[in-house]
Amino acid sequence: MRVEYNFELLQGCQCGMCPVHDGSQCINQKTNGLKFTHCSSTPQPQEVEGIYCSQQRGKSACTDLPRAKACVCPTCPVWRSHKLDTNYFCIEGPAS
Numbered sequence: 001m002r003v004e005y006n007f008e009l010l011q012g013c014q015c016g017m018c019p020v021h022d023g024s025q026c027i028n029q030k031t032n033g034l035k036f037t038h039c040s041s042t043p044q045p046q047e048v049e050g051i052y053c054s055q056q057r058g059k060s061a062c063t064d065l066p067r068a069k070a071c072v073c074p075t076c077p078v079w080r081s082h083k084l085d086t087n088y089f090c091i092e093g094p095a096s
């Protein structure tokens with residue numbers, strides 16, 4: 001199921017808790033080591049590092065994400081509510 005981009009779903013995204021995310025220097029530099037959700041206004045899809053499963057966001061521009069670490073998407077409420085069955089969207093691109 002395609003995932004839309006909105007603030008409610010963004011808040012449910014678990015990418016900020018993920019070892020793949022934490023293992024990327026590029027993402028840590030972009031986010032200043034902070035998790036991405038703590039914004040007072042709705043950020044544009046390309047301004048967040050997360051919810052990569054969404055068509056509007058898609059995969060990260062960072063290329064140093066360690067795929068050997070475990071993706072935590074299956075723990076995510078968005079993953080469950082959209083009946084997703086793949087993961088590593090940050091590397092592979094959005095759910096279709």
Ligand code: SF4
Nearest residue numbers: 013014052053073076
């Ligand atoms: S399924 Fe994965 S990429 Fe999509 S919102 Fe959840 S943790 Fe983020």
Ligand code: SF4
Nearest residue numbers: 015018071072089090
């Ligand atoms: S899509 Fe999966 S592997 Fe990538 S950061 Fe999110 S939870 Fe981690």
